[in-house]
Amino acid sequence: MEKTVNIYLFGKQYSVPEDLTIMRAMEYAGYQLVRGCGCRNGFCGACATIYRIKGESELKSCLACQTKVEEGMYIATLPFFPLVKQVYDIEKISPTQQIMMQLYPEIYACVGCNACTKSCTQGLNVMQYIAYAQRGEFDKCAEESFDCVMCGVCSSRCPAGISHPQVAMLARRLNGKYLAPKSRHLEDRVKEIKDGTFTQLIEELMGKPIDEIKELYNNRDIEK
């Protein structure tokens, strides 16, 4: 007999095997998930979940697909959270402090409570990356926020109404497009292809008998 634990899905008690994730436990209990389930591997942020262990005061948050059930877990999923996503034209904005003031002015109302960081399901230093965004240090904001899955739990806990994941998204795009160094070899290669440098080589391959391509493939020189 496998060991079970008692969990409470939206307040209702179920006994489930102790080694299941919260997501699997919901399915074990009979839920056919439509919302609150995406990649099931910790990358998409669809399964943001908040819980409290019976008898404890601390409210915890996690991704349901990456967290094991525990005895006495009171679970509520957060399949959607109304984040604010401002629209902008990436070609027309520039990576200055101004853009944050314009699009996400509420970040300057941060009270420093650190609830965002404490609630991050990825263990990121959310308040720190917001501080970088406030100062227009988009490269640092991008790096600090890189592992964000945009689940929205941080924003659900924020007294200032900040949509942290969207702020970070903007910072990463600004960094990726404008601040990170340009790749010369990439620009050169795109131009060479447009100029037809490789056209003949490719056309030869298109017409080559399979046996000749096999020869080429089996005797490739492989970069160390």
Place this chain on the structure above:
Amino acid sequence: MYSENFRESLKAVEAAREANIAYEPARMTAQEKEDLLSEFHPDYKKSEFSTLKIGPNKGESVPHELCEVLEAHSRISPDDVDLSDIKYDVDVLIIGGGGAGASAAIEADKAGAKVMIVTKLRIGDANTMMAEGGIQAADKPNDSPAIHFVDAFGGGHYAAKRELLAKLVCDAPEAIQWLNDLGVEFDKAPDGTMITTHGGGTSRKRMHAAKDYSGAEIMRTLRDEVLNRGIPVVDFTSAIELILDESGKAAGAVLMNMETHELMVARAKTVIIATGGAGRMHYQGFPTSNHYGATADGLVLGYRVGAKLLYADTLQYHPTGAAFPQQIFGALVTEKVRSLGAKLVNRDGKVFMHPLETRDVAAASIIRECTARGEGVDTGLGQAVWLDTPMIEAIGGEGTIEARIPAMMRMFADFGIDIRREPILVYPTLHYQNGGLDINVDGMTPNVKNLFVAGEAVGGIHGRNRLMGNSLLDIIVFGRNAGINAAALSKETTVGKLTLEHVDAYEEEIKRAGLNPTTVSPKLLPDYTRRKQESKL
């Protein structure tokens, strides 16, 4: 931390580590690979396939589970749907909100078409989001699109449609540039040089990455751009049948709200199927690295209107799925772990293969180690081999794992395993649908006009096996391509009277073939619930 059961084997792995790091295992010869695949690769297991009795690929063999959905009843009878009650009327209808769908939408919007994305979950709930390792492009001076072509063509067993593969490799550098210009971050040296690595079967280091969140970084940026452009995204809504017009060209889809089950009609001048893969079909009982909605829906939609499948009998089993602990069973362990130097090691601490063979060969080799050779580790959930991750820190220096594969570190740390200090247990997991709907180089199916396909739902770009990093590439190259061409075609298209006659005709064919299906399709979502009895109401 591993329990006592693993101690002995772990000790052997640790004891051999230093020697294993220095050891350079030979690559297999063409003949060795062929023999290995025919004996151990799941694609070669004839008992796992059925012959299609109806449809454009009648007589060809496909996995049992795919055969079942291709020969299933429609979810609707044409009488259920009022085709004159049009809820959405657009130029380009895109079915699927992953990387291919989003790329197509951006390009079609740019071309001035009225575009809509419909997706059964949310935009970004897709395999793109979960691609970890990277994206290939021949943009270094020692590389060329021709070398990329040979690597991919050989790796795919010389079966790729050459004109599709040529487009893939020639458009690759521009695809990277397009992404970078949208603000996608790539790992770069301070002078801007892309940091590139090998993938299995590559002869040049052309794998571009954004740590091990490559797909997530691409997907979230594309999603942001779709939203910035104001492209409508109808989420939690699936397409359950395509609609044709009286001339037989694709002209929309019957949509179903996933929560309320309401049916709606979308009319369109062109349709793009970008529904992704099929890991959640669990072919041959394999676990999968795929997202929740990967159920081959697009193949069913296309097949019912007469679009042909190509190579639907070939699947990719990623060699390194997590085999332990149970909570992440089947989850992807990126190939980049091996690109960075970790080797595959058996129960006794022996390196049994070159870590960067192509995926089909690596998967078959692991299966052989765990079956015929009996050199696997018993995990309690099945057999597995070690992937010796601490080698990465020994080779690249302390901190390499955190800097280059943070997602892997986090996934295992969540369940108490520190991959910097302990190796991990892996076994092949169902990862990618090599086959799919046949397309021309413009992205359109040859036999159904105005029906385009992009992304994992396409067959033929990669042949019978895909190299790491060519899928993120393919969704961008062929997603954009489909968007551009579908938008252009929509401008010269007039939609005639809408019809669902093909649904009746397909049902007739099922009857004539004497089939008696007990299921409906597309499948839309897997059922993992455990309910002993339930009400039918």
